[in-house]
Amino acid sequence: MHIDHIGIAVANLDQAIRTYEIILNQKLIKTETVESEKVETAFFETGESKVELLGPTDASSVIQKFVDKKGEGIHHVAFEVYDIHKEMERLRGEGFTLLNEIPKQGADNKLVAFVHPKDNHGVLIELCQSQP
Numbered sequence: 001m002h003i004d005h006i007g008i009a010v011a012n013l014d015q016a017i018r019t020y021e022i023i024l025n026q027k028l029i030k031t032e033t034v035e036s037e038k039v040e041t042a043f044f045e046t047g048e049s050k051v052e053l054l055g056p057t058d059a060s061s062v063i064q065k066f067v068d069k070k071g072e073g074i075h076h077v078a079f080e081v082y083d084i085h086k087e088m089e090r091l092r093g094e095g096f097t098l099l100n101e102i103p104k105q106g107a108d109n110k111l112v113a114f115v116h117p118k119d120n121h122g123v124l125i126e127l128c129q130s131q132p
Contacts, residue, residue, distance in 0.1 A: 001079070001080040001081060001082065002048055002049065002079070002080055003049045003077060003078065003079060003080075004049060004050065004078040004079060004080040004110075004126075004128050005043070005049055005050035005051065005052045005078045005108075005128075006049070006050075006051055006052065006074060006076075006077055006078070007052045007054055007074070007075040007076040007077075007078060007126065008051065008052065008053050008054065008072070008073065008074055008075060009054050009063050009066045009067050009070075009072055009073060009074075009075040010053050010054065010055050010067070010072050011055070011056075011067050011072055012055065013031075013040055013042055013053060013055030016042070016053045016055070016072075017042050017053065020042075020044055020051060020053065021044075024044050024046065024051070026044060026045070028042055028043070028044060029043050029044060029045055029050075030042075030043050031043075032107045032108065033057060034105075034106065034107050036104070036105070037061065037062060037063075037106075038056060038057045038058040038060060038061035038062070038063075038064075039054050039055065039056060039057060039061055039062070039063050039107075040054075040055045040056075040057050041053065041054055041055075041107040041108075042055070043107075043108065050108075052078075052107065052108075054075055063075070075124065076114070076123070076124040076125065076126045077123060077124075077125060077126070078112075078125075078126035078127070078128050079125065079126070079127060079128070080128055080129070080130070081127050081128070081129055082129070083129065084103045084111050084112075084113060084127050084128070084129040085103070087127055088100075088103070088113050088127065091115060091127075095119075096115050096116070096119045096120075097115070097116035097118065097119050098113055098114065098115055098116070099113070099114040099115070099116055100112075100113040100114060103127075103129070106126075106128060108128075109130065109131050110128040110129060110130055110131065111128065111129045111131060112126055112127065112128045112129075113126070113127045114126050114127075115127065
């Protein structure tokens with residue numbers, strides 16, 4: 001459908017929020033903790049897409065490991081889809097490696113699944129579907 005959001009891994013969420021409020025010249029729209037991923041998210045609207053800042057809540061968080069290994073920066077690009085189950089099936093059929101067997105609950109009231117970056121020229125792709 002469209003790019004839903006760009007996920008940016010940050011070491012310090014509060015500092016990053018201040019930075020992006022200045023860059024985007026707007027206020028944060030919401031924060032949300034995703035306990036299962038040990039991450040706190042912060043969202044900014046940018047037209048029909050969003051910027052999602054991702055800060056670790058624990059040293060074992062995937063985001064903390066990403067920051068430790070690669071530094072702060074773009075973590076993933078998320079594409080909104082109408083039917084995440086069908087899209088996952090289609091991509092598997094095309095030979096892509098999905099990191100999730102089934103969609104899981106993500107931030108912003110979305111079902112999410114990830115496509116391995118090795119199949120996407122080094123970019124982690126998130127599929128996301130809004131829930132009612």
